[in-house]
Amino acid sequence: MPQSALDTRASYLAQTHRKRLYSGVMLVLLVAMLCGGFMTADDRNAGGFWNGLPHVLDFPAEVLGEAAQKITLLPAHLVTFFPSLLETINIAAAATLAGAIMAIFLALLSTRGLARWPRLIPLFRRLSDIMRAIPEIVIALVLIFILGGGPVPAMIAIAFHTVGALGKLFSEVTENADLKPVEGLASVGAGWMQRMWLGIIPQVSPNFISYALLRFEINIRASAILGFVGAGGIGYDLRNAISWGQGKYDEAAAIFILLFLAIVAVDQLSGLLRNKLVGDTK
Amino acid sequence: MNTATLKSGAVRQVNGKKTLSYALLAAVIAYFAYIFFAFDIAGLGQRASLENARTLVADSYSYKTHITKSNRGAGTLTAAIEGEKKGRYPDGSYPEWVDGNGTDAFVTLRDGTVVELTGKVVYYDVPDYGPIKITTRNSGIDLELPTADVPPFISASRNRVAITVPGGRINVTKSKTEIFRYFTGWEMFFFTLDSPFYGKSPAQLAYLASTAPRIDPNSSNLALMWDGFWNNAMWRHADVAWAIFETILMAFLGTIGAALIALPLAFLSAQNFTKNMVARFSMRRAFDFLRGVDGLIWTIILSRAFGPGPLTGALAILLTDTGTFGKMFSETLENVDEKQIEGIRSTGAKPLQRYRFGVLPQITPVFISQVLYYLESNTRSATVIGAIVGGGIGLLLTQAIITGKDWEEVTYYIVLIVLMVMMMDSLSGWLRSKLIGNKGS
Incomplete structure (x- = not known):
């Protein structure tokens, strides 16, 4: 082998070696951070990890045991709590719908080439960042204080976050939209709304709907959690059933089943729809 | 295929899409209408507490200092930020807008008006209205007004009188008299009252941190400052x-x-x-x-x-x-x-x-x-x-x-x-x- 080729080979091997070393060091560092973090978290926890581990299944066993004893009551419980489940789903659906509609405007207003007021693009982008950064629970708790418990605070809170989250995803889609239809419409004197409605929306709606469906899956979970902190729906019933303790675990089991089935059903349905809309690109 | 059939086909397609989009729009509106009734949004107005909303907004950017005078026993007068124990001024000392001697005081509100606390009597001359005199007795609270009717900014009963004016609030019950004055900002965000750095301007703090002699001989001023901030009892x-x-x-x-x-x-x-x-x-x-x-x-x-x-x-x-x-x-x-x-x-x-x-x-x-x-x-x-x-x-x-x-x-x-x-x-x-x-x- 000529000398230069040998040099190249040696330097390539050295480079690979160094790269692998770096990767190894980073992996070790990551594992060390994980272990350290785990130990810190374990220290701060009320019950230790190793003490608790054998008892992980105690609670599910208790719930299932009681539910099995009162298995005859289960269908009735499923019927009783179905309206709450419907409320949870409605909170998520209304919030997703309202959030998505607002997110469309936010996305269009923050896309270069499409914005109604190009100078305000940074403002709308910041707005979307901030709305995305606020966890639902913050707004929900504040609104519960003002509006009282019930589905409305949860709906507003989830919608607020959805606007930010979808706004960002939507604007990524609109940035790649073809501008020719917009120019064509502009040349015949169409206004901004008409340009967007007729030139952009038909191009991007499959992606928009697909993202909105994905959000809906996330929002159902969020809606259940917000119920748990006092915002109505099945989460609220779940908290009541659980804090009652033994004696109502059959109800808790019914709620677990309903929630699980709803989440899985929505995931499957939306996955199916999304595949139809945008093909198998995920 | 001639142009006419092409055109009619296109028109049919466009009309079909148009109908579909209108149907979608109608469905969305119908769904929101259903939500409107299902979530009882119309009844929200009654359930909502504007009072809570007002407190929330006002509290988020301002704080109040309570001047409290006991109407029982010796009638001591104390000052505390947000009425909290952690924000209490040492006995006998008051913020500079309170001229007090331990039991009686002149309290200046935000708009410059002055409330006089003397014994069990509160005297306050409201601008554009007239003097108000409130006397606390064991039997109840006497309210003397310049007009026959009680104005809307005063809510009065036998056991309680509350006055809300632009400069603050006055609350009198049989057990105590409280005056609240509002301030903009987050109180004691950096240092609590017991810290030697409380109420100092940034320039003063910079001087203290750099060249000033040590306040506590055991640690530098900067360390003391950090300790005061980091272990702030109010903001933690x-x-x-x-x-x-x-x-x-x-x-x-x-x-x-x-x-x-x-x-x-x-x-x-x-x-x-x-x-x-x-x-x-x-x-x-x-x-x-x-x-x-x-x-x-x-x-x-x-x-x-x-x-x-x-x-x-x-x-x-x-x-x-x-x-x-x-x-x-x-x-x-x-x-x-x-x-x-x-x-x-x-x-x-x-x-x-x-x-x-x-x-x-x-x-x-x-x-x-x-x-x-x-x-x-x-x-x-x-x-x-x-x-x-x-x-x-x-x-x-x-x-x-x-x-x-x-x-x-x-x-x-x-x-x-x-x-x-x-x-x-x-x-x-x-x-x-x-x-x-x-x-x-």
Whole structure:
């Protein structure tokens, strides 16, 4: 082998070696951070990890045991709590719908080439960042204080976050939209709304709907959690059933089943729809 | 096909689409109408408490100092910020807008008007209205007004008189007289009253920190200043910082732990790596189960075993995300390029080596990008889960909201949460570009 080729080979091997070393060091560092973090978290926890581990299944066993004893009551419980489940789903659906509609405007207003007021693009982008950064629970708790418990605070809170989250995803889609239809419409004197409605929306709606469906899956979970902190729906019933303790675990089991089935059903349905809309690109 | 049929076809198609879009619009409106009644939005006005909203907004940017005079016993006069023990002025000392001698005082309100407290008598001359005299007796409270009718800014009964004016509020009951004066800002954010640095201007503080003689001979002024700020009893900066760290820790442990567990399992559920149908199918159902049970239920189950705390939150995130990552990773694995594996195989590599050199380099950028995205999203989840399991900033936030009076603290926490999430967002973006360049985005 000529000398230069040998040099190249040696330097390539050295480079690979160094790269692998770096990767190894980073992996070790990551594992060390994980272990350290785990130990810190374990220290701060009320019950230790190793003490608790054998008892992980105690609670599910208790719930299932009681539910099995009162298995005859289960269908009735499923019927009783179905309206709450419907409320949870409605909170998520209304919030997703309202959030998505607002997110469309936010996305269009923050896309270069499409914005109604190009100078305000940074403002709308910041707005979307901030709305995305606020966890639902913050707004929900504040609104519960003002509006009282019930589905409305949860709906507003989830919608607020959805606007930010979808706004960002939507604007990524609109940035790649073809501008020719917009120019064509502009040349015949169409206004901004008409340009967007007729030139952009038909191009991007499959992606928009697909993202909105994905959000809906996330929002159902969020809606259940917000119920748990006092915002109505099945989460609220779940908290009541659980804090009652033994004696109502059959109800808790019914709620677990309903929630699980709803989440899985929505995931499957939306996955199916999304595949139809945008093909198998995920 | 002539132009006429083409045209009529096009018109029919456009009309069809138009009808469809109108139908969609009608469906959306109908759904919102249903929600309007189902959620009883019309009745919201009655349930909503404007009073709460006003307190919330006013408290978030201002605070009040209470001047309290006992109407029983010696009738001592005290001053305390927000009426809290931690914000109390030492006995006999008052803020500069109170001219008091321990029992009686002249209190200047924000608009410059003065309330006189003498014995059991409160005297206040309201601009554009006239003098008000309130006398507390054992039998009840006597209110003397210049007009026959009680004006709307006064609410009076036999046992209680409350006056709200632009400069503040006066509240008289048989047991005590309270005057509230509002100030803009967050009180004692840096130093509490017992700190030698309270009420100093930035210039004074800079002087104290640099060249001034030591206040406490045992430590430098700067250290003392830091100690006063960090261990501030009112705002508890040290605890808040720890809570933020705990929240990020939950997200970190949950996300990275889930990714490390899901990676090998994903191979088991990917069609091109596991030919065994039963193993593949059961692995997939396991992922679906982990995802479907959802963080909320995992949180409840785990907190029974491990008690409240950040570890429980981290494990709840870990379980849910193992399902999510398992599903996403196995989808990625099914899309890998077989050619590279083929190439490695042709050199006589064993299966493990094929995975290491043929598969991992292909999927690492996608995995890292997905994991980093979830790290940011889980910081938000950790805030929510923290509120349920009792850990991190989520717990502080719920506690502050439940007490319903420390809205300045709530505002502070909200600002910190937003900053935390945005920081994690940019951190994950930065890491992504460092680790994988622009390939994964």
